[in-house]
Amino acid sequence: MAGTTRPIDARGWLFEVQDLEAETETWLPIAGIDSWSMNPGENEETSENTAFDSEGYYEEDVMQRGASITVEGKFRIHKVTKERDPGQAYIDGDWTNRLGFDSHNPIRYRHNTQTSWVVWDATMSPGEQSGGNNDKTAWSATFRRNGKPTTAVVTP
Template sequence: MPTSTAPRPIDARGWIFEVQDITAEPETWLPIRLLNSFTHNPGENEETEDITAFDDDGYYSQDVMQRGATIALESKFAADKTGQQDAGQAYIDGEWANRLGADSHNPVRWRHKSQTTWVLWDATVTPGEQGGGTNEKTSWSATITRCGKPGTAPVAAGGGGA
């Protein structure tokens, strides 16, 4: 059977999300593991200005004045047999989520495993709810909000990330 060169959908499980541990030397990126869902909203926090004028003959017109974006991550609270929480989750919960003001910013990066370029954000984080029922694992979530213009970086030799 011939292989097609037509575009194909990519698996959602192939996305990699990492947070930079800004307290570590050398530069250290921590994967956020056991994700079971994510939502990238590239229009979050967008602001527009209505510029409709009489000359538009009744047709609406606008300018985008501000761009924004968020990524909502959902996972299971991950810990090893000793109770040590997953490094990425632990950094978000114990280090990043407690900062205020200018200190509340932290770098994050993300990409699909098929891509050769990371998307880089300066971001803030909002921790999500944790919980679970009798026959469930404990949930974990966080929403990452981009601050400023996004950047990119090539994937280093060895792949970088999970």
């Protein structure tokens, strides 16, 4: 088996947000991403169970699991129409201002070598948009998983 496995390219990861206002199920790819990070321990909570009979060794149980994904990249527009990238526009224009129950929205992600998506019910915090003299405008968002993730088969 040695030598038959290879690392995968970070640029092969795909991230999409579901447009909840569309009449049919519509997933919008998020364009312009040039880096991403996942924290599978975000919002994890544990309960310490160490007692005298633990014989001096620490014990705990995980009581809550969480996770987050941050995507960072460049603010994108269509070079001819000047319209915003649909994924970024949905996040900034539709999702950002929602509160309470409405602050939830599905996202999904996978590597282009995988045959199924990981789907999260997520809340989102918009990131900073910034730039300087010789920069392109930066764009980012952080998604936090709510509940247990699910999967969905990739369909053409």
